[in-house]
Amino acid sequence: MSHPERDTRQSIVDTAERFFRDIGYQKTTVADIAKSLRMSPANVYRFFDSKKSINEAVLARFKGELEEVLSAIEAEPRSAGSRLRDMLLAVHRINQARFTDQHRMQEMVCAAMEESWDAILGHIERLDSILRGVVVQGIANGEFRDIDPVAATRCIRTAMIRFHHPLLMAQCEKMPGPSAEQMIAFIMCGLERPPAE
Template sequence: MNEIESSLPQVRGPADHSVREQIVLAAGEHFSRYGYDKTTVSDLAKAIGFSKAYIYKFFDSKQAIGEAICAATLDTVVAAVDEALAGASTPTEKLRILFKTLVTTSVSLFFNDRKLYDIAANSAGEGWPSAIAYGQRIRQTLVEIIREGRQAGEFERKTPLDETVHVIYLVMHPYVNPLLLQHNLDLVDDAPTQLSNLVLRSLAP
């Protein structure tokens, strides 16, 4: 597995860690209370007690702050996936665990703790770099699992690898993308297992 790719946005000005973190933390709370869309950088400055100009020393836009929150959240999902996969032995088991862990972690982060949903939805809807990097990371994990399964003789090798990976990603997409996931919450208990079964039948050599 690759190392977790950092999907943090470009940093502007002094990289003073504690001030950046303070802004991100306060912004996260402000967004969760008033919504990402309805908050301006001026609102944030007022709420944190910094000047707008000072915030702009660290982030070049509201989106950059949202990106920082989003990237950290998506890194949490990736870390949960990596941890769960470390305990799996076969490619078949890895595929099931990948799907299940993605869904349970996403549901828990975006919906049980509703405050991150708003930012995640913006990120997914507008194709933020953090969301794109996350999608690429999941695809890369899929590539590794499928390749391993083909080498082990567990999965068929006739279909081009790219096609196999892309279509499995399409199957997972409605349960990973928060904009779609919000309409699928009544399915999340059973669908990952049922869809994993379908995908595994399609991968039979």
């Protein structure tokens, strides 16, 4: 069944993302997107009220793909600790693969973080929710210490920022510091309940 309005919105987002990758989101104009789609800029504005809303739609899709990977790991029937390790490593590996060769998309994500776009704030909330779900399960089954899961989740995200934030990943690449695996092991030591003596 065809949904013309949804299909047009999708085409606008697809075209915007292509321009963002090719020339960068700051240089991309609504007129560029409209011309590529053989539409008028006014027609594009029927579907998105501003260029910022197009940017946020591209970013939401970009981040949504990552959230799907994490949700799939969260649902696996295994220990909370092993799932949390894999989730943190997955975020690092996916972002590393995306941003190593896609500097213009890195530029868009960094700007989104600086401008606190709704899409990035929503992504952080969803990321925290997924991580928190695993932390809560680990506390409930005795794998993790009895800690505040909200504070623990925020600490985990903050500890991993060097390995997840596109700008910091690039800036810290040659600086001395732990590997992502070492940082994850350190985080797990802080969470795990020590064995009974």
